[in-house]
Amino acid sequence: SSATAPIKATLFPGDGIGPEIAESVKQVFKVAEVPIEWEEHYVGTEIDPRTQSFLTWESLESVRRNKVGLKGPMATPIGKGHRSLNLTLRKELNLYANVRPCNSLPGYKTRYDDVNLITIRENMEGEYCGLEHQVSVVESLKIITRQASLRVAEYAFHYAKTHGQEKVSAIHKANIMQKTDGLFLKCCREVAEKYREIIYEEVVIDNCCMLLVKNPACFDVLVMPNLYGDIISDLCAGLVGGLDLTPSCNIGEGGICLAEAVHGSAPDIAGKNLANPTALMLSAVSMLRHLELNDRADKIQDAILNTIAEGKYRTADLGGTSSTTDFTKAICDHL
Amino acid sequence: SSATAPIKATLFPGDGIGPEIAESVKQVFKVAEVPIEWEEHYVGTEIDPRTQSFLTWESLESVRRNKVGLKGPMATPIGKGHRSLNLTLRKELNLYANVRPCNSLPGYKTRYDDVNLITIRENMEGEYCGLEHQVSVVESLKIITRQASLRVAEYAFHYAKTHGQEKVSAIHKANIMQKTDGLFLKCCREVAEKYREIIYEEVVIDNCCMLLVKNPACFDVLVMPNLYGDIISDLCAGLVGGLDLTPSCNIGEGGICLAEAVHGSAPDIAGKNLANPTALMLSAVSMLRHLELNDRADKIQDAILNTIAEGKYRTADLGGTSSTTDFTKAICDHL
Numbered sequence A, B: 001s002s003a004t005a006p007i008k009a010t011l012f013p014g015d016g017i018g019p020e021i022a023e024s025v026k027q028v029f030k031v032a033e034v035p036i037e038w039e040e041h042y043v044g045t046e047i048d049p050r051t052q053s054f055l056t057w058e059s060l061e062s063v064r065r066n067k068v069g070l071k072g073p074m075a076t077p078i079g080k081g082h083r084s085l086n087l088t089l090r091k092e093l094n095l096y097a098n099v100r101p102c103n104s105l106p107g108y109k110t111r112y113d114d115v116n117l118i119t120i121r122e123n124m125e126g127e128y129c130g131l132e133h134q135v136s137v138v139e140s141l142k143i144i145t146r147q148a149s150l151r152v153a154e155y156a157f158h159y160a161k162t163h164g165q166e167k168v169s170a171i172h173k174a175n176i177m178q179k180t181d182g183l184f185l186k187c188c189r190e191v192a193e194k195y196r197e198i199i200y201e202e203v204v205i206d207n208c209c210m211l212l213v214k215n216p217a218c219f220d221v222l223v224m225p226n227l228y229g230d231i232i233s234d235l236c237a238g239l240v241g242g243l244d245l246t247p248s249c250n251i252g253e254g255g256i257c258l259a260e261a262v263h264g265s266a267p268d269i270a271g272k273n274l275a276n277p278t279a280l281m282l283s284a285v286s287m288l289r290h291l292e293l294n295d296r297a298d299k300i301q302d303a304i305l306n307t308i309a310e311g312k313y314r315t316a317d318l319g320g321t322s323s324t325t326d327f328t329k330a331i332c333d334h335l
């Protein structure tokens, strides 16, 4: 495969610890001889009036052109008059489904064994539509559409089918929000009809949280509106040790796949060679699977998991003393 | 105290397993010689046009008059054209704060030790306002007001102070819902100013879930808008074993206190003498504390906890084989 032209992929290192962990990914990919050429894009320092964000039009174009990308944490510009970078990306690129698998890491003990959960989150509407106003009271609008609900449901069932998962659980609060969450459920049911081989169930969000902490094995693939997905995916990440350890991938219209680490940019440890690059690396691995570079994906994933399992090289968040670069080198040595 | 006139309290046994577990509470209270006279009210079988609900005006009046009450699970009437019984109660009685303490039960093992959390939930607005409509898309309205936010924040800080808790954490998603959750936070900050001795922090809901499952000891008292409280309190209940084990209490304007079991009415096991009355009993205990009948509250609580800790009499949900009545008898024997 090194003879064929490399695949171009956009890379947003992000800010805070972003550049360091992105560097780790680049090294590991190099050692693993992954045929990818990164097209790096930085977050701007001025608001681009075309995007109303610190994200430039050129960087968005890069993802549109390459159709695959990897994104580090982005928190930088706290200020007024611009949209969150994460939301701008999701909106501008139509990244409608957010896939957050969550698996126990062999050898890294938490209270839970063998967690294997996939949260699939509608990624563009719900409470995230940004419509709020102040009348005599303050109101936020939650928006659910048939189109967005159908496509994320379709994605979830297709994911379950192609990944050998038995069950899709739709998470909701339709007993309270009968119209919005009710519509979401209706769409899930319609799609479920087409996938008779997949078990389909509906679980109220509060009950879902209780069941997850009592016994995560209750669930396989969980599909839900935006805000619930935000909450449930973090809960799941907590079960296996935290956001430093779980990959995430945004799926867009037209086959776009933007993998991302969803943890923060941790400005307190930025530049100190202390960050854990695992979430970004596993996200990069999911990007490789999207590109059907499964052999490379497997090799890199094994190297990451083995390094953590052996326990000799771990970053501070996992109770170890390794620097980002030492941990990365240990992974490279496994390759 | 048996010489003074008994205190009247409203009792809604509810449906499903409700009557059985309410019976347990009545027995235990009798054996413990609690000076309470129950005024029992059943859920109607017809919609009362005055309340738009299966709950009658008379039953609401009973709580208004007595100012204290205990409520079992209510799910009965699934149909159209009426409001949820739970929501009707909260709304009609102005039950603005919902207090859900969550403590590990000695001797009953879960993955977590020594959990001690109190969720204080705004109980009347947010996504629960019931305003939804269908335009080209479907919308739900989330409403946050200064008044409701201030009073629940005030309740939370007062609770922390009077219960010897160090910290109040306001849970939010103000990075997305800047106006609604932003207003909620603003109110919490204002109240925090008055309680300088209590530590105050703000935690994003997704991060809160992750921290709770990683290490519940991160938090003491958590205060938040309605929907988040619904979600977080179930998560907390899961940490100690489930909704069968955690009490809940609704605080209303004018000093009303309506304790309730928040688990479902479990129609599948109703009438089979299998239900676990612990949540309803612990809720009843919190009602006694509200009435400052602390000696009785302590005695009953000890009897419940000791019975569970000994492990000889436990209902099926806790892995035992006891019937509701056997478990109740064991508690009475401890008294």
Ligand SMILES: CC(C)[C@H](C(=O)O)[C@@H](O)C(=O)O
Pocket: A084, A086, A087, A230, A262, B175, B176, B206
């Ligand atoms: C940073 C924030 C806007 C974002 C979200 O709520 O979606 C994050 O929590 C996530 O889960 O990706």
Ligand SMILES: CC(C)[C@H](C(=O)O)[C@@H](O)C(=O)O
Pocket: A175, A176, A206, B084, B086, B087, B230, B262
């Ligand atoms: C039954 C339902 C309306 C209720 C709620 O969402 O408040 C329940 O889940 C609770 O937590 O009391």
